Amino acid sequence: MTKKLLLILFFFNITYCFSQEKSITALSAAPNPFTTSTKIHFQAAQSGIVIFNVKNILGKTVHKKQLVAQKGKNTIAFFKQQLLPGIYIYSIQNKKSVISKRLVIQ
DSSP: OHHHHHHHHHHHHHHHHHHOOOSEEEEEEESSSBSSEEEEEEEESSOEEEEEEEEETTSOEEEEEEEEEOSEEEEEEEEOTTOOSEEEEEEEEOSSOEEEEEEEEO
């Protein structure tokens, strides 16, 4: 009986974890690679505060900005400023999830 109960709880837990909706999706940058500026696009499942973060390949944060995302499509303008050409990792984070991708500055 105990084994059956544990098996049922196990399957319920797996089903619950896989059925949770992602709160941030469709992250992209265009143009990528870029020389001066690019636009970061993402979809938010709900309105709320998000953190836009850019890190160099060593993991050091080189840009961080807190924004209010609207439900649906969102766009962030990102300017190179004093960043050197190279590969960077950009991410969007809210209370529920983090999504990251690669960004190339020429």
